[in-house]
Structure formats: structure tokens, C-alpha cells
Amino acid sequence: MEYIVExxxxxxxxxxxxAVEDLHLKIPKGEIYxxxxxxxxxxxxxxxxxxxxxxxxxxxxxIFKKDVQKEKIDVLRKVGSLVENPSYYxxxxxxxxxxxxxxxxxxxxxxISEVLEIVRLTEVANKRVKGFSLGMKQRLGIAASLLHxxxxxxxxxxxxxxxxxxxxxxxxxIKRLPTEYQMTVxxxxxxxxxxxxxATCVGIIxxxxxxxxxxxxxxxxxxxxKIVLKVNNHENAWRALLAxxxxxENNQDAIFLHEESDDGxxxxxxxxxxxGYAVYRVEEEKRSLEDIFLQMTSEGNLK
Amino acid sequence: xxxxxxxxxxxxxxxxxxxxxxxxxxxxxxxxxxxNYGVRKEYLLTQSEDDWGYYLLNVNSFTxxxxxxxxxxxxxxxxxxENETNAWKxxxxxxxxxxxxxxSKFMVLAFLLLVSSALLSxxxxxxxxxLNFDQEIPYSDIIIFSFYPYFAALPILAxxxxxxxxxxxxxxxxxxxxxxxxxxxxxASLPDWLIWKWPAVMLEWEExxxxxxxxxxxxxxxxxxxxxxxxxxxxK
Numbered sequence: 001m002e003y004i005v006e007x008x009x010x011x012x013x014x015x016x017x018x019a020v021e022d023l024h025l026k027i028p029k030g031e032i033y034x035x036x037x038x039x040x041x042x043x044x045x046x047x048x049x050x051x052x053x054x055x056x057x058x059x060x061x062x063i064f065k066k067d068v069q070k071e072k073i074d075v076l077r078k079v080g081s082l083v084e085n086p087s088y089y090x091x092x093x094x095x096x097x098x099x100x101x102x103x104x105x106x107x108x109x110x111x112i113s114e115v116l117e118i119v120r121l122t123e124v125a126n127k128r129v130k131g132f133s134l135g136m137k138q139r140l141g142i143a144a145s146l147l148h149x150x151x152x153x154x155x156x157x158x159x160x161x162x163x164x165x166x167x168x169x170x171x172x173x174i175k176r177l178p179t180e181y182q183m184t185v186x187x188x189x190x191x192x193x194x195x196x197x198x199a200t201c202v203g204i205i206x207x208x209x210x211x212x213x214x215x216x217x218x219x220x221x222x223x224x225x226k227i228v229l230k231v232n233n234h235e236n237a238w239r240a241l242l243a244x245x246x247x248x249e250n251n252q253d254a255i256f257l258h259e260e261s262d263d264g265x266x267x268x269x270x271x272x273x274x275x276g277y278a279v280y281r282v283e284e285e286k287r288s289l290e291d292i293f294l295q296m297t298s299e300g301n302l303k
Numbered sequence: 304x305x306x307x308x309x310x311x312x313x314x315x316x317x318x319x320x321x322x323x324x325x326x327x328x329x330x331x332x333x334x335x336x337x338x339n340y341g342v343r344k345e346y347l348l349t350q351s352e353d354d355w356g357y358y359l360l361n362v363n364s365f366t367x368x369x370x371x372x373x374x375x376x377x378x379x380x381x382x383x384x385e386n387e388t389n390a391w392k393x394x395x396x397x398x399x400x401x402x403x404x405x406x407s408k409f410m411v412l413a414f415l416l417l418v419s420s421a422l423l424s425x426x427x428x429x430x431x432x433x434l435n436f437d438q439e440i441p442y443s444d445i446i447i448f449s450f451y452p453y454f455a456a457l458p459i460l461a462x463x464x465x466x467x468x469x470x471x472x473x474x475x476x477x478x479x480x481x482x483x484x485x486x487x488x489x490x491a492s493l494p495d496w497l498i499w500k501w502p503a504v505m506l507e508w509e510e511x512x513x514x515x516x517x518x519x520x521x522x523x524x525x526x527x528x529x530x531x532x533x534x535x536x537x538x539k
Contacts, residue, residue, distance in 0.1 A: 051396045053538035076398040087393035089384060091318045103311040104397050144393065 002029045004152055004184045005050065009059035012045050019045040021208040022059070027186055027201065030178050034199030034216070035188040038297055042208040043188040044084060047156050050186075051081050063152060080150035082158055086141035090130040094121055094140055097129055098147060105148045115143040119173065135166035142173065153177060155187045159194055171198055192293045206297040222292050227257040227265055229272070230281040237277045244271050308399065308407035315384050316411070324376060325415050328369045329423035333430050336362055340434055354436040359448045362427055366448070367502035370456045371487045373419065374463050375480020377412055382467035382476070392538050401534040409464055409526060416453055416460065424449035447511065452502040454515040457522030459483060459498055465529025469536060 005027035012020040020042040027033045037043050048054040050061050052072040061068045063075045088097050098112045116122045119139040124132070129140060138158065145153060155174070159167045175198055177183045189195050195202060195216075202219050204212040212219065230253070231237045238250040246268050247258040257268055265282065272279055316322075339361060340347060351357035385391050395401060427445050463483075467476035486499035493500055498521065501514055508514060 048392075048538065051392075053392055053395055055537065073398045073400060076396060079396070081393075081396045083392045083396065085388070087388045087390040089315055089390060090387065092315065096314060096317070100311045100314045101393075101397065103307045103314070104394075104399055106307060141393075 003027060004029050005033075005061070005063050005186065007046075007050075007059065007061040010046065010049060010056055010061055011058040012042075012049060012054060013057040018208050020049070020056075020205075023205070023208075023210050024213075025061075025203060025210065026213065027184060029184055030182070031201045032174065032178060032185045032187060032199045033201045033203065034195030035186060035203050035205065036192060036195050036293065037188075037190065037205035039190050041190075041205045041297075043190075043205060044156055046205070047081075047083060047154055047186070047188060050154060051079065051083070052076065053083075077148070078151045079154060080145035080148065080152070081154040081156075082138075082141040082145045083154075083156045085160075086137045088129045088137055088140060091128065093126050093128050094132075094143075095125045097140065098144060101144055101147055107148050111147055111149075115146045118146060119143045134161050135163065135169075138162060138166070138170070142170075149181070151183060153183050153185045155185065157188055157190070159189065159191075167194075174198055192289055196289055204293065204296055211296055219289065219292070225260060225287070226285045227260060228281070228283040228285050229255040229257060229268070229279065230283070231255065231272060232278045232280070237272055237275070240275045240277070241268060241271060246271065304399065305403050305407055305410070308403055309410055312381075312407050312411045316381070319380060319384060321377060321380065321415060324373065325419045326422060328373045328419050329426050332362060332365045332369050332423060333426040335365055337430060340430075344434070353438070354434075355431060355438050355441050356444070358431055358434065358436070359427070359441075359444055363448050363452070366423065366452050367456075367487050367490070368484060370416070370419075370452055370502050371459060371499060372480070372484045373416065374412075374456060374460050375477065375483065377415060378460070378463040378467040379473050379476045379480065381408055381412060381464075382470075383473050385468075386471070386473065389539065395538050402530055405464075405468065405530045405533045408468065409461065412460060412464065413457070416456070420450050420453040451511055451515055455501040455504065455518040457518045458501070458525050461522050461525035461529055462498070465525070465532065468529075468533055471539060 003026050005025055007023050007025040010020060010023040010025070011018065023046060025046070035043055035046070045054065049056050050063065050068060052068050052075070055069065064078060066075050068075050089100065092100065094116065095112060098115065102109065102112055113122065113125075116125050119142050121136060121139055121143060124136065129137060132140065138161070142155070142158065145155070158174070159170050162170060174185060174187060177185055187195070187198065199216055202212065202214065202216050203210055234253065234255055235250065238248055238255050241248045241255065248268070249256040249258070257265060259265065259268065269279060269282060336358070347357065348354055385394060394404065424445050427449060428440070431440065431445070463476055463480055466479055467473070470476055483499045486493060486497055487503055490497070490500040490503045495504060501518060504514055
């Protein structure tokens with residue numbers, strides 16, 4: 001697999017505190033990589049190191065197979081970014097804001113109207129950014145990050161502070177980017193639901209350490225379901241199941257089946273009915289991704 | 304590369320009052336002489352045989368103050384344009400070197416102050432001609448009195464820009480700027496090695512051009528030190 005971003009033992013220390021420790025990020029080409037972690041876990045510090053805004057204490061980051069520290073300017077030519085709160089010049093109009101960046105990036109003037117169109121700010125192009133809503137400023141930030149048609153887009157908490165419709169809009173926009181513009185996207189968030197709806201790959205960071213990194217499907221698999229049986233006299237019913245060689249767990253008021261396949265569940269139910277127990281309910285209990293995320297980050301490591 | 308950055312920096316200065324300040328500084332200096340000569344021209348004319356020279360001396364008593372105070376204001380203002388929404392992180396994540404970012408800010412301000420100095424020479428000449436001294440106009444002296452203090456102030460510009468760009472709190476460069484202005488104001492009783500004295504020092508030296516060379520040399524040195532420190536720091 002081709003990795004657009006790869007970090008090796010990336011570490012940043014502030015005084016005695018490790019903000020980021022031994023981070024091995026791997027972001028495959030064309031994916032939307034969700035970089036997930038609670039506030040203060042080291043997401044922004046990592047992103048700042050990827051953008052060359054901070055020097056790592058140890059380790060290295062490679063983007064497009066180039067070392068960020070050594071070939072910073074080359075790397076940044078193909079990287080667009082929006083770090084934390086949007087940065088803008090409030091006394092300038094949206095057009096002028098982009099023009100100030102365009103001059104430096106040396107891209108044709110028509111890109112300004114193109115990116116304004118993408119984020120739907122064309123109508124306010126000549127208004128001063130001072131009067132923009134947070135959502136509009138955020139979109140202007142995205143527009144700025146798209147100016148030079150980057151191949152890697154790094155967005156740090158892009159939906160922070162947006163209202164629900166703004167969040168949905170942002171989500172649609174971000175999902176379009178890999179297919180329409182052949183981009184790879186790194187998006188950080190502290191909200192799992194955000195990442196769940198956008199990302200194709202996930203990395204979870206907690207206390208500066210990467211505790212999970214895989215596809216979103218792999219993470220969903222962790223959200224293992226359980227079959228719950230509610231019967232009368234569950235103590236005896238449980239024993240009856242065990243006698244038949246069906247693995248189960250006796251809980252306070254229910255039986256948890258270890259077997260999840262359709263046949264397995266049917267067999268267990270049939271056994272119980274045949275033995276004369278009344279089956280009140282057969283339920284599927286699903287652990288939410290949120291639970292897994294909370295469990296992972298509180299444990300500090302996986303399992 | 305640097306050209307584009309400078310153009311971008313000029314664009315960012317729009318509507319921030321930089322150009323107004325560039326005008327206000329020299330205008331203020333001459334306006335003080337308008338008051339001075341307006342009120343007591345007859346008396347002032349009796350003070351010296353060389354009326355033009357005496358007028359230039361009067362103008363020059365305020366020029367260094369205006370320059371040092373002006374530098375404090377514009378360096379802090381140009382840094383606050385980036386500080387306001389922490390645009391540093393956006394600017395420095397662009398494919399440019401941090402060195403050129405710092406150089407561009409310096410060049411833009413150096414140009415702004417050069418414009419101020421040019422305006423000062425024009426205003427000096429204009430009001431001098433209005434006063435209608437019975438003497439030939441000393442053009443070269445007007446140029447010297449208008450531009451030498453500026454060149455002598457380049458080290459202050461480099462130092463103030465350094466302080467302003469690396470401080471998160473703009474109170475710090477403002478404080479050092481005001482302290483500098485106070486030093487300039489009381490420069491007569493202070494030693495020559497203080498850079499804040501340089502814009503005012505030239506009259507005491509036999510060859511005023513030396514202060515220009517010193518300004519360039521030490522200004523360059525402080526600029527390099529400031530740039531290295533700016534590049535070395537992590538962006539907040």
C-alpha cells in the first residue's frame with residue numbers, strides 16, 4: 001500500500017511532558033484518515049509537526065516520501081491545511097484574504113473564484129471577513145487550504161464550533177475531496193461520530209500515544225454484538241444450555257450467548273423451548289463505537 | 304519569492320493605517336515647527352545668522368523621537384496583523400521559508416519608513432520655502448537631516464521587529480518601544496553605544512556619514528540575530 005504520510009517514532013516533549021510519544025502514523029493514499037482523540041491527547045501537536053510548524057524532539061515524519069524537516073518547502077507545496085481555529089485577516093475581504101495567500105502560492109487568479117465556489121462563499125467574496133459567521137470563516141479556511149490544489153489536506157477539528165447544518169455541509173465537502181480531486185485527507189476530531197461518518201481509516205491517540213490504527217470497518221468489528229436471552233428461571237435454563245454444550249453466560253436477569261451465528265442462536269432457542277422454558281425475549285445488544293472509544297482512551301491501550 | 308511575499312504583506316497592510324502613520328510622522332514633525340515659527344518667527348530669526356541651518360536644527364530636534372516611536376508602532380502593528388487570529392500558522396504552513404517571511408516584514412517596514420523620510424524632506428523643504436529665508440536653499444543638508452536619522456534607526460527597527468514577531472503579548476514590544484523613545488528623548492546625557500541614541504547623535508559627530516554606516520552594519524547584525532531566533536522557534 002502506498003502511504004502518503006508516514007511517521008516514525010515521532011515524539012514531542014514540552015519540558016518534562018511528552019505531548020506526543022513514539023507515534024507511527026500511516027496514512028494510505030486516497031483515504032480519509034480520521035485522527036481521533038480526546039482534547040489534549042496530542043492531535044494538534046502531531047499536525048503541527050507534520051506541517052513543519054514544530055520541530056519534533058525525536059523521530060521523523062515523511063510526507064510524499066520526503067522528510068518534512070529536510071524538504072519542508074517541497075512537501076508543503078502539495079499540502080493544504082487548516083489548523084485549529086481558522087486564521088484570517090479580519091480587515092480584508094474574503095477575496096483579499098485569498099489573494100494574500102495566492103500571491104505567495106503563485107497560482108492563477110481564477111483559483112480564487114473556484115475555491116470560493118467550492119465552499120459557497122462567492123456571494124460574500126467582497127465583504128470583510130470581520131463580519132463573517134464562524135461557519136463562514138471555517139469555510140474560508142478550507143477555501144484557503146484548497147487554493148494550490150494540494151494532494152494532501154490536513155484539517156484539524158474542522159467542524160469545531162459549527163452548527164449542525166454547518167457540520168453536515170462540511171462533511172459533504174470533505175467526503176467529495178478524495179474522489180473529485182484525488183486528495184488524501186487527514187482530519188482530526190475529538191468526536192467519534194464525526195469520524196465515523198466521514199473517515200475510511202482511523203487512528204486513535206490518547207495521552208500522546210497511538211492506541212489504534214486501522215480501517216473504520218476493523219474498528220466497527222470491535223463493536224461486537226451480544227445475544228441476550230430473557231427467560232423464566234434463567235438459572236436452570238442456563239444449566240440446560242451448558243448441558244447441551246452451548247456456551248453461555250449467566251447474568252443477573254438474562255443469559256448472554258457467546259455464539260452469534262443465526263444457526264447457533266436458533267439452536268439455543270430450540271433447546272430452551274424443548275426443555276420447557278418460556279423464552280420472553282431474544283435481543284441483540286450492540287456496543288456502540290462510542291463505548292469502545294471511551295474504553296480505549298480510558299484504558300490508554302487496546303485490551 | 305521574496306517579491307511575492309512583499310506584495311502579500313503590502314496587501315495585508317490595507318486599512319490598517321500604516322500609510323496614514325507614514326504621513327503623520329513627518330507631518331507632525333513639521334507641524335511642530337509651524338507652531339514654533341508661527342508664534343515667534345521674529346525671535347527665532349535673531350537666534351542665528353544661518354536661518355536655514357537653524358530651522359533644520361529645530362526640525363531635527365523632533366525627528367529622532369518620531370522615528371523611534373513610529374518604529375515601535377509599526378513593528379507591533381505588522382506583527383499584530385498576523386497575531387490577531389494567529390495567522391502565523393497559516394502563513395508558515397505555506398511553501399515558503401521562515402527566513403523570507405521575516406525578511407519580507409523587515410523590507411516592508413524599511414520601505415514604509417523610507418517613504419516617511421522622503422515625505423519629511425519634502426515637508427521640510429516646503430515649509431522652509433514658505434518661511435522665505437533670505438538665503439539659498441541647502442538641498443544637501445535637507446537630505447541629510449531627513450534620511451540620516453532613518454538609516455541610524457535601522458538597528459532599532461531590526462530589534463523591535465524581532466521582539467514584536469516572537470512575543471505573543473504585544474504589550475512587550477510596545478513597552479520596549481516606549482522605553483526606547485524615552486532613551487532617545489534623554490539621549491544627550493547617555494553614552495553613544497545605546498542604539499536609541501543613534502538617530503539623534505549625528506550632529507555631535509564630525510563625520511555624520513559614519514552613523515549611517517554604523518546603522519547599516521549593526522542593523523544588519525541585529526536583523527540576522529532576530530531572523531535566526533524567529534526561524535528557530537516553534538509556531539504557536
